[in-house]
Amino acid sequence: MERWQIIALVIAAYLAVTLAIGLLSGRRASKSVAGYVAGDRDFGLLVMYFVLGASIFSAFAFLGGPGWAYSRGAAAFYILSYGVLGIAPYFFLGPKAAALGRKFGYVTQAQLICGRFPSRGLSLMIAVLTVLAFIPYITLQMRGAGIVIEAVTEGNVPLWAGSLVAYGIVLIYVLFSGVAAVGWTNTFQGIFMLTIAWTLGLYLPISLYGGVGDMFTQIMAERPELLTMPGLTASGAPWSWGGYSSAIIVSAVGLMMWPHLFMKAFTARSDDTLRRTVVLFPTFQLFLIPVFLIGFAGVLYPETPPSSDFILPFMILNAELPAIVVGLFCAGALSASMSTGDSLMHAAASVTVEDGIKPFTEMSDVARRRLIQALVIAVGALAYAFAVAEGVSLVVLLLTAYGIICQLAPPIVAAMYWSRATTAGVIAGFAAGSATAAFFFLSGYLGNDLRPFDLHEGFLGLLAHVPVLIAASLMTQPQSESHRKAFTEVAA
């Protein structure tokens, strides 16, 4: 048997285990929408921990992280920095959102916002923007899976087939088991990824350079510009502090506002589970360090991969490891892609139905569940079409997606903590923030970059969003006392 065939067999075995876990986990969940979207609010600590952890260890961290360390050096450190800042507020926000979810039956974050600020238009606007932000994200995860499979099978399984098989499996378990499958497969995949990141992150520097310290000493001697923040841009020029700093802020604000993460507040069994998950989350940031080491190990390697995103599979293939070990490593990289992709597809479909369609027509619980399942297929097919078509602009779109998503933060905070906020204020702020972010994104995209100090357009959007929200709220009639208190004074 040829080497690539052994590798393919190991990957196939791994995919089979994932599918089995995904299908088995759904048998216990109820057939309602709350069961399908919020897992009957019954996720324990272990599952919650890995669901959140998988969000950090997406294809972006597992392929993009080493790629950044390899080509942009210390610029990659921003990925380490934003996690703690992003998750800590969730210690307070999460349990409060969960309490409101139990009280009013919410399963998505737009329902929470529009519960406090009743407006079907706002609900639709949030649904459309989140789905727009989701598509490039899902596409990147699919491409990531395809890239890994194509690279390690020496092109015998092309990108389109690799993506199709990996995501066909994701589709099956998401359709049958809903969020329960997402939770349990993420747990399995999370354990798998961590083992692999540490093994490889320590093995490569030691085998190639004699040790982690020796590796950095040699990089310092030959490429010192890679080791000081803010590192380099994609084209190799020095990155600006404005760009680096605002990337941290936008990512921190946006992190928990991604609907697939925020909605998990509604899946936790108890507030205690949510809080403990937040406390443990920074450990995942520390687990990223070996991932960076993999990328740095490639810096002084004599050969170069076809593109920096290929650095992980490239280093694995060139490390002269037994075929079975290579297969396991690749399964780990696939885990990273699939564990994020399943969450995304599930959330995109749930948001479309719950926030984009349900406010406008009466539908039974069964019909909604069916429609969500149909949309999971539609979203998957659309993202797959983008994934197999060549598209460089997708990475650009993903960065913009963060700019859109972080505009969800002010309405969420206002809904739960600021009693004077009004519906008009929230709509005006949201519109102003999104428009500002879109304007600066387009200005850069059309070649005439107007952003001051190289700041991220999402950050500029927030600078417009918050003052408009406050001003417009103060100028309009306050909401009734009882309505406000139901939200701001709910015991978290």
Added chain:
Amino acid sequence: MITAYLVLFLLGTTWPGAMLFNHVEPLMLGLPFNLFVLAVLISFALVLLAALYASEKRP
């Protein structure tokens, strides 16, 4: 306490705070000094969050 630390963390990881420890030498545990400082900042956040959790458990 945790809020104060988060503000400190933000200032420490972005401009201009991050320029204070932005050098490679000395290597700590084999890591460049700036990467090591980030890891320490994250670990300390972990300890603080755990302390906050413990203090809320005992009313």
